Amino acid sequence: MTEIWLAILVPIAAALGLAVSPARHARSWALAGTLASLAILTDIAWQFPAWKTGTYFPSTDAVPWIAGAGIGLSVGFDTVGLLMALLTALLMPLCILSSYSSITERVREYYGWFLVLGSSIILAFAARDAILFYIGYEFTLVPMTIIIAVYGGTERRIAAIKMFLYTFLGSMFMLAALLYVGWEHRLATGAWNFDIDALIATSVRLPSSTQYWLFAALMIGFAVKVPLFPLHTWLPLAHDQAPTAGSVILAASMLKLGTYGNYRFALPMAPAGGVELMSVVAILSIIAILYASLICWVQTDAKKLIAYSSVAHLGLCMLGLFSLNPVGVEGAVFYMVNHGVSTGALFLCIGMFYERYHTKDTEVLGGLARRMPVWACFMVFFTLASIGLPGLNGFIGEFLCLGGTFIAEHDGQSGYPGVLGPWYAVVAGLGLILAAMYLLILLGKIVWGPLREPHDEHAAHAAHAEHAGHGHHATASALGADLNLREIVTLAPLAIACLWIGFQPKPMLDAIAPCAERMLAHYPANVERHLHANETAVAATTAESSGDTAVAATTATPSNAKGEAR
Amino acid sequence: MTTLLAAIPKATIAPELSWLGLAILLPLVSAVVCALAGAFRCKNKFPAVVTSIALGASFVVILQAYLAYSGPVVVPIFQWIEFAWGSGGAFKSFEANCSLYIDSLTLFWMLFVTGLGTLITVYASEYMEGDRGKGYARFFFGISIFLFSMSSLVMGDNLVMLYLGWEGVGLASYLLIGYDYHRPSAVAAAKKAFIVNRIGDLGLALGIFMLWANYGTLQYDELFAAMNAGGQSSVDWDISVIPFLLMLGAFGKSAQFPLFVWLPDAMEGPTPVSALIHAATMVTAGVYLIARMFPFFELHPDALATVAWIGAGTALLAATIGMRQFDIKRVFAYSTISQLGYMFLGLGVGTTFGACYHTFTHAFFKALLFLTAGAVMHGFAGQLDLRKLSGLRHMPGWKIVSWTMFIGCLWLAAFPWTAAFYSKDVILLKALTSERWDFVLLGWVGLFTAALTAYYTFRVWFRVCAGPVKYEMGAESHGAEHDGHDAHDGHAPAAHAVDSHAAHPHAPRWCINGVLIILAIGAIAAGIPAYREVFFHEPNWAQEMMAHSSAVDGAGLGAAHADPHGSSSGSPDGSHHATVLGMDAHTGLAVVGSAASIGGILIAFVLHLRSRSSADRLLAWLKTRPLIGWIPGAMEHKWYVDEIYHGAFRLPMWLGAQVLSLGDKHFLDGAIVDGIGKLPILVGKVFRPLYGGVLQGYAVTMAGGVGLVLAWVVWIWLRGFN
């Protein structure tokens, strides 16, 4: 527990140190802070005792914070949270490294806010208390808004405001749902308690109509963040305008808060609602896959293309999650990590050529393999990882998500309450073809082909004019120079991660499997129970037969460790 | 609905054979070394040497495995994707480990894959030498990745390993077709190959899911066992959909209709790549898949018939296109598609033996043909237009190329007593003696196609190697006349525009000639199993290899088949006496097949060697005919398939994408999201006049507000409380 808090607070301490030291030391402070956080988290992972159990660790010692309202400062990881926190902590120093040359003004503020951003994401992944999670989840918006609005492109203010308001509006629904469950918990036990496990234990006992609305509210909040199809429009703009490192963290960690929220709250808290709305979410996910993929195809802005591809990829992730069987959920969680790695790396790659050419327009740039062969190697590599080439990291998650969708059927033998099925997998699978198409077209334009560079004076001048004054200055790197050592060091860890996960996924799969199973434990039995309870309620038959399992809210125990539904 | 399923030998688990994993590991090591060589700007032939040695060693490993082979084995290497869960019904685990499944089919395939891989690498070491220090390491990196993927495709013990290799060879193909990345046509071809293959891959992936959903495992050995036990569908789809899904994957990888369009374009890659990947090995992966999963193709009565129809149709279609192409490599590319069509026809009519034997013979002579074409291209600065080359065999230093090409052409034309004659014979015999009328029809289509094949093959040879000596150098020396082949493979066009060897043809040296001779010998030797069978009545080696694998059903070696040629064709009691043109089936087919082959060659001889102008006259005459006048042009334009696909799929989708993109920007984001965002502003506008900046205005508003509240309170008071 102390160690987790240390991992969260060390970057903030570094931010404070950075605030009082000269600007030229800012990036060293930031690097040191993020590396320390990574080291601490690695140490936690190294001696993590709950790899095989899927439970929280540490799970018992709740630290009261606002005791009257049952809000505690309790943090702990299950393996999913730990993996996501590790991913964030791994990306943070790389983002700092990648900002060395691109951020030249208001340096201290930039790195300071960046450190705060990392801490608050890790806090959200580590929180064992719903309100604490909400604080981490929502506070990410503050530093991210500042990073976009101050250090972004020409439309940065609109992008930042839109991102903030959109996601904030969504999370109000989520907060309302969480508070409601807390209130129900108080009704049931007489005391406020926002411990996640306790909330889940309470909410699974609620009648299914309540769960339906509960699920819808939670889903809206997380769907904006994911982002799911009709709620996605803030993302391309935010990505387009954010500085490179901001895009990386946005895509790799912040969007995962949405899927993580589904995994952690929406699905286990309201299983009856989840079953009801599963097909809606699945259809929206499939629409997201195809819709975003098609848009990617005609995008000429490299960064927007990757942003839309995130929408498509996370659609697949959501589909896997909502197939509600171990294969799909396992694949979805696996995919969350891998999308972070490969998409984060793609954003870094694009940032690197943007720094040199000040344009992301694929119509203007082309054939950079000739100018920057090392960069081209990385770009091709990460693109292939993103396409889901077997042997690299993307494949396993994609394959399992699709496989989970394929077998998720109501009358299947799986014992899980899926309503998807082969046809969903077919349509989602078309997304894989489209993914290959748009990403290879992107490669074909900017990496391969005859060399095309913007007419130096004109474009470079325009770029300078455009960016003068907001810290996005021309950098020391000459036009078209290949990657320097710092940039290679930035990309190499991610490349190694791609290969390692692709060839040796078993440790991670083993770590996720118990979590997936534990989450799904709320499903087969409970859903039957709730359907059953409903039927009896409707038929107004004698309550004795189902009384033992039906609404037992009044006798619910607040115990969180054993309070799980079964 | 399933035919009698012959017993597939059960595999034993043999962890002690893990040295077989070297066959996969060695190419991977060489890929890593090549990558490092590229990173350190290696300027010599080191990458080629490393790759050759690694592939050679991997061939030796396979050879050793073949010699020591005694029955199917499963060799676990390490756990790749594996997880299990406790609760739930039928599905308790998902396993796809890195293990090898070694049976005779695996060895059969690996023998020619690694063998040809090694030879072609040696060839490429000379062919690509102009690129040393530039793309040389990248090229051999691609070759190594290809061999790595192909080995895992063939040797993996489960379908996910196969899928890994399946996409891996697609990647290698992408990287190598696009090797000359500064040429837009090469980039486009690479992209097309990958994307078209992805369509097939989706089918394969769905097939894999379907198999897993029904049988709960993806390991071959367990699958075959479960298959025998019978399975029932646990998802919406009927179990009989499996063969069609797998088939889609096979059609993509093996360039069958409707997914064949990528292969001709793939000729943008350097010639050794065309020889290795796009002729001899990778494109046969589809044949391998169907042979491997052959029992599952009996799940639906029409599955194999579909394969047969598609195969024969593709064979004919590609042959007609090949007749009207002028680029030597493209002719050979279409011939590859056509020959792959024969293999699928063989699989479809139920002779895995014929299909796989044809794969085997085809691998040698087609690799040989491509390598001779590559030698010509290498020597003539990229010239591949058969109208601009003539009389090669009279030129000094080109003897070996000409005569090895002659052998290749004879074999491709299925000239009597060549290996291909026998392998094609097995397929056509099975088709013609089938009880199904449509298979007989397809057999005749195959025979007709054989005549076309002989014609277009020798059209190339008579034009290029025979006749008076006359040549134009490739476009490298005089501008981009022949689009798409203007640059010599792997050479930067600008830098080499007027280098020494562009001025006059330079004959190949020993690396190329040696490999050509070895391949020619290989092509001849590929016939040995058939000769042993025909002349000494010994069992055919290829047939035996099939009979001890999962492809046993089509091997034609069942107890009921007394005739070693399999000509009694699935009629165990021998009541059905097959005949071809009134003769005994075997003799009759030999006669007709020979006639088709020799007839095609003779026509080619007349039109393209004896009097070359007559071909033009014939064409001109054909073009004036009212009803069929359009056909030659359509053939030259590949029956407009690319254009049809563009118009039917790509264009509508692209337009749709544009509409969606605009809709996303202006409707979803612009109208709805921004519209909602403007709501508070609109509300604010209503009350804005109250806050106009006049101090008393604020005070009036405030006082008014207080007044309203007071009035409300008073009103409630007056109304009375109740």
Place this chain on the structure above:
Amino acid sequence: MNLPVPVPFTPAAPAELSIALAVSALLFGLGIVGFLSRRNMIIMFLCTELMFQGAALAMIAFARQYMDVSGQVFVIFILTVAAAEAALALALVVLLYRCRETLNSEAWSDLGEGGA
């Protein structure tokens, strides 16, 4: 700690309360009318002080009525705050006068929403 015990006083008669409230309302009303009708910032400021005192008077009256000292406490608070605020406000008025050479509040209407 021997603070003098406050002498209990008797509650006021209802008539006294209503008179006090009437005066308070009068003060407040005068303040409002003055504030709304005048443009001179010093006069407006004085009017707000009038309203203040009206409210304070009402509180004292109620404190007397209900024998509760908290009303008086509030008034003491109000007086303190009002004194502080008067200092600030007059300083502001002086500053504003220096900027525009007038005490008319309409001179500053361009600071509003509409930018009038």
